Amino acid sequence: MNTENNEYDVCIIGAGLAGGVLAAYLGTNGKRVAVIEKLLIEQDGITGELLQPGGVEKLTEMKLEHLLEGIDAQKVDGYGLFLNKERIQLHYPQNTEKVFQGRGFRYGKFISSIRNYIRSLDNVTFIEGTVTDFIEDKEHIYGLKYTDKKTGTENFIHAPLTVACDGAFSIFRQKLSNATNVINSYFLGLVLKNVNLPYPNHGHVILAEPSPVLAYPISNNECRMLIDFPGQEIPKKSPELIAYLKEKIAPQLPEEILPAYFDAIEEGKFKVMPSQLVPAQATLKKGAVLLGDSLNMRHPLTGGGMTVALTDIYCIGQKLLGIDLNNAKQLHNIIQEYYELHHTNNATVNILADALYGVVKDPQLKIACFEYLKKGEDYYKEPISLLSAVNRELTTLLKHFLSVAFFGVNDNIKFPTPNNVGKAYTMIKNALEILNPLMLNENPDMVTKGALKVTESALKVTNSVTKTATNFTGRVTENAQKFKDGALKITSRVLE
Numbered sequence: 001m002n003t004e005n006n007e008y009d010v011c012i013i014g015a016g017l018a019g020g021v022l023a024a025y026l027g028t029n030g031k032r033v034a035v036i037e038k039l040l041i042e043q044d045g046i047t048g049e050l051l052q053p054g055g056v057e058k059l060t061e062m063k064l065e066h067l068l069e070g071i072d073a074q075k076v077d078g079y080g081l082f083l084n085k086e087r088i089q090l091h092y093p094q095n096t097e098k099v100f101q102g103r104g105f106r107y108g109k110f111i112s113s114i115r116n117y118i119r120s121l122d123n124v125t126f127i128e129g130t131v132t133d134f135i136e137d138k139e140h141i142y143g144l145k146y147t148d149k150k151t152g153t154e155n156f157i158h159a160p161l162t163v164a165c166d167g168a169f170s171i172f173r174q175k176l177s178n179a180t181n182v183i184n185s186y187f188l189g190l191v192l193k194n195v196n197l198p199y200p201n202h203g204h205v206i207l208a209e210p211s212p213v214l215a216y217p218i219s220n221n222e223c224r225m226l227i228d229f230p231g232q233e234i235p236k237k238s239p240e241l242i243a244y245l246k247e248k249i250a251p252q253l254p255e256e257i258l259p260a261y262f263d264a265i266e267e268g269k270f271k272v273m274p275s276q277l278v279p280a281q282a283t284l285k286k287g288a289v290l291l292g293d294s295l296n297m298r299h300p301l302t303g304g305g306m307t308v309a310l311t312d313i314y315c316i317g318q319k320l321l322g323i324d325l326n327n328a329k330q331l332h333n334i335i336q337e338y339y340e341l342h343h344t345n346n347a348t349v350n351i352l353a354d355a356l357y358g359v360v361k362d363p364q365l366k367i368a369c370f371e372y373l374k375k376g377e378d379y380y381k382e383p384i385s386l387l388s389a390v391n392r393e394l395t396t397l398l399k400h401f402l403s404v405a406f407f408g409v410n411d412n413i414k415f416p417t418p419n420n421v422g423k424a425y426t427m428i429k430n431a432l433e434i435l436n437p438l439m440l441n442e443n444p445d446m447v448t449k450g451a452l453k454v455t456e457s458a459l460k461v462t463n464s465v466t467k468t469a470t471n472f473t474g475r476v477t478e479n480a481q482k483f484k485d486g487a488l489k490i491t492s493r494v495l496e
Helices: 015-028 052-063 109-120 239-252 255-267 305-321 330-359 365-376 377-387 392-414 420-439 446-495
Strands: 010-013 031-035 074-076 078-081 086-091 102-104 124-136 141-148 152-158 161-164 184-193 203-206 213-219 223-228 271-277 288-290
Touching: 010 141, 015 031, 015 109, 015 124, 015 305, 052 102, 052 305, 074 213, 078 365, 078 377, 086 365, 086 377, 102 213, 109 124, 124 152, 124 213, 141 161, 184 255, 184 365, 223 255, 271 288, 288 330, 305 330, 330 365, 330 377, 330 392, 330 420, 365 377, 365 392, 365 420, 377 392, 392 420, 420 446
Parallel strands: 010 031, 010 161, 031 124, 078 203, 161 288
Antiparallel strands: 074 102, 078 086, 124 141, 141 152, 184 223, 184 271, 203 213, 213 223
16 A cells, blocks of 8 residues: 555554554554564564463454464363372353353464455555654654665654554663563473373463473464573573473473473474563653553463453554544543553453462462362362453452462461461562562552552561561570480489
8 A cells, every 4th residue: 555655544663463463453444554564574483372362352352353263273271280290170261151262373373364464454554674763852753764675765654653562672662661671581482293282272381390381282283382491591402401301391291291392302493582571661752652562571471461462452442443643632642541551451461470470489389379279160260260361350369369378378377386387477478579569560559559568568577577586486496405405314314
């Protein structure tokens, strides 16, 4: 499509999931859209391959569920959870009216499906090129500059709204956000072929040491496996890594998948991606927004990233379709409302991802979580509804997160020895230290902020008291032991 003077309603940086689906939604509904993407070859990503039911629902609401067709996408009905040699099956929510399902697929095939569709739309112009900068003044962005890949020339696109969707390593985030990214771990990705999954059409979470392993179907004969490596060190292919995968990880995996796992190790096609935490801390600027991973990231453990992006696309897309984009005041109000609703709509998805990662890395909380969910559907029904993102109630998340911690505490205080009381306190402390900063990332109201600060102060006081009590108990115990040893010596001499 040729647009006179390069004037569009919306210009989008990046044609990945966020940019591509936004272009599809707006273009299908009559908006004139330009999309600039620097790399059009099919991408081979290792994350963004499990779409939770809440994300499938958003695609359906936008009438774009057909984008999942023709890519060998696999239905996902729930999760299998594994700890040591125990396993439990968790079904996604279902009722008399609806059965919720996720989808597993190859990331590159899904992105290619999106791109092929937007190329077919008369209202969308698809450009292969590299965006170099915004067209802007101090208060307003009016479009962008890009270098065309075919001609090498610099070109300009003007639009009332510019959307930066340039992904995890966004170069435009710093212009539109105060957020700093934190790398918590790295995922090593493998493809397991012709694997016999313990629970077909399910995601699998292995609560391994030192951190989790994920597996889920991505085609009719392939399974994606992601092995978490906590910390800042990137796992590199080496004899030491191969030994670690075979000797440390393999014994913790379900036996059914081991043949395919060892075959994948021998094939040696490893890919690595960082797991980043990027809170949504956008700065308001007229004429531009951040969307997708450019705005906000969370740990990939729960597969929530695509669902957050699709939720945001539907949210802002609906609002953009209802106004004249040349009305600068209306448009700016929509940008402001979109950023506020991002937290309202997605706080549970974001908090759950990093909170659950914190739980499964903590030896005590991990066991408590497994035992809690093992108690049956009455215990796992609401947590799995949160994981699937068909339930976004923050109070439900807080209730079950704290219930897991207190469930573990209860086990420790059945026999309230000083050691067990110390373990119980540590569990609560660790749970709150995981939860509090994640809550603060989601722009809570003043009452919630105040409550979190009070909790933080209480933790510090309690920590100090507990240390004093533990030291005192330790000294009393030590002296008691000395007295006992002395008494035994005296008794022994008397008996002699």
